[in-house]
Amino acid sequence: MGEQANAGEMAEETPSQRVRDILDTGARLFAEKGYDATSMRDISNAAGVSKALLYHHFSSKDDIYARIAFSATQHLNAFVNARIPADGTAAEKLRAFMVSAAKFFSEHRSAWIAASNAFWSDPDQRLANLRIARRRQFENSLRDIIREGVASGEFNDIDPASAGRLILSGINWMHRWYDPDKELSAEEIADQYADILLSGIAKKQK
Amino acid sequence: MGEQANAGEMAEETPSQRVRDILDTGARLFAEKGYDATSMRDISNAAGVSKALLYHHFSSKDDIYARIAFSATQHLNAFVNARIPADGTAAEKLRAFMVSAAKFFSEHRSAWIAASNAFWSDPDQRLANLRIARRRQFENSLRDIIREGVASGEFNDIDPASAGRLILSGINWMHRWYDPDKELSAEEIADQYADILLSGIAKKQK
Numbered sequence: 001m002g003e004q005a006n007a008g009e010m011a012e013e014t015p016s017q018r019v020r021d022i023l024d025t026g027a028r029l030f031a032e033k034g035y036d037a038t039s040m041r042d043i044s045n046a047a048g049v050s051k052a053l054l055y056h057h058f059s060s061k062d063d064i065y066a067r068i069a070f071s072a073t074q075h076l077n078a079f080v081n082a083r084i085p086a087d088g089t090a091a092e093k094l095r096a097f098m099v100s101a102a103k104f105f106s107e108h109r110s111a112w113i114a115a116s117n118a119f120w121s122d123p124d125q126r127l128a129n130l131r132i133a134r135r136r137q138f139e140n141s142l143r144d145i146i147r148e149g150v151a152s153g154e155f156n157d158i159d160p161a162s163a164g165r166l167i168l169s170g171i172n173w174m175h176r177w178y179d180p181d182k183e184l185s186a187e188e189i190a191d192q193y194a195d196i197l198l199s200g201i202a203k204k205q206k
Numbered sequence: 207m208g209e210q211a212n213a214g215e216m217a218e219e220t221p222s223q224r225v226r227d228i229l230d231t232g233a234r235l236f237a238e239k240g241y242d243a244t245s246m247r248d249i250s251n252a253a254g255v256s257k258a259l260l261y262h263h264f265s266s267k268d269d270i271y272a273r274i275a276f277s278a279t280q281h282l283n284a285f286v287n288a289r290i291p292a293d294g295t296a297a298e299k300l301r302a303f304m305v306s307a308a309k310f311f312s313e314h315r316s317a318w319i320a321a322s323n324a325f326w327s328d329p330d331q332r333l334a335n336l337r338i339a340r341r342r343q344f345e346n347s348l349r350d351i352i353r354e355g356v357a358s359g360e361f362n363d364i365d366p367a368s369a370g371r372l373i374l375s376g377i378n379w380m381h382r383w384y385d386p387d388k389e390l391s392a393e394e395i396a397d398q399y400a401d402i403l404l405s406g407i408a409k410k411q412k
Contacts (some may be wrong), residue, residue: 035242046307091408095406113327135285154408155407162402163402166376166399169380172375172382173375193368195364196403199406200404202361203359
């Protein structure tokens with residue numbers, strides 16, 4: 001590495017506690033009120049910092065938004081990979097992937113909603129590219145599990161890309177309807193989805 | 207019915223061709239540029255109408271947005287129900303539901319993206335409520351098909367609500383990644399999803 005850190009390294013800098021507090025507050029407000037209805041003043045008030053200090057750390061509301069969207073995926077891959085049993089069956093790995101991804105997203109619910117909404121108009125292209133690269137890595141881990149199951153004959157001969165998209169759709173769409181105050185946890189919902197996806201809806205032919 | 211039409215009737219008024227053109231233009235711009243980056247001037251320019259005329263039909267950008275989000279679901283239920291074979295098996299009905307929903311969404315792709323993005327901050331509560339009622343009706347049709355398959359023993363004993371959510375997640379999330387210029391059509395993708403969901407990922411035990 002030369003004098004200039006690459007974008008990946010720069011982005012992995014650990015933010016200060018104050019910056020993290022501001023990002024958490026911003027994520028909560030964006031998720032509750034929507035991006036448009038949230039002002040820099042709202043964020044400074046809710047975070048208990050002056051507008052001057054807020055602008056010291058962030059150039060604009062777009063900047064805060066991009067950082068939240070980025071941070072939402074920062075630890076996703078490490079979190080999920082650590083929970084996949086290395087010597088499990090492909091079905092066990094697939095279920096662990098789904099349940100841990102749901103757990104991660106529900107634990108970062110505000111950032112998850114904000115990031116999902118930033119999808120079409122992420123204002124910071126550099127952070128957006130890093131975020132997209134991580135999501136691709138995440139999706140590839142899932143395809144690898146499916147490929148492994150197909151190769152060993154444990155799974156039906158399905159297309160890993162198509163099955164992977166269907167599985168991630170279930171996880172990704174949860175932010176639209178999942179209510180943490182309701183009966184089932186995000187992990188339990190993902191576990192139910194895994195049952196349905198693995199066994200199928202149609203009864204097996206005798 | 208009294209003198210006052212109810213909200214449902216009012217909303218079903220047929221818009222003029224000019225209004226529909228403006229809504230189509232707005233949907234395309236919102237989908238391409240994002241809601242924030244699209245101005246009333248952009249819409250009037252792209253639609254080839256004066257700003258005065260635009261404001262004659264719509265009070266604000268929010269108003270246009272709400273109408274697009276609303277129109278995206280207006281004919282969904284009729285479209286899908288007309289394509290479900292009344293005397294088919296539950297599996298055939300389920301597949302027809304998925305394929306026709308994907309077809310509907312891909313044919314209204316701009317409005318579909320705009321409506322999906324309006325989810326958290328729909329500015330018009332009356333239209334939003336109608337839209338939500340329609341989506342609920344749509345989801346209930348799907349649950350009925352699943353319930354029918356479970357009752358007849360054609361399907362495994364799955365929870366219709368949970369399976370319905372998983373199926374709709376696959377359809378709904380398509381707006382994020384589906385590219386009409388790529389090889390597979392939206393209907394073909396939904397058909398692949400139906401294969402995976404009906405047969406399951408794990409190979410049947412011999």
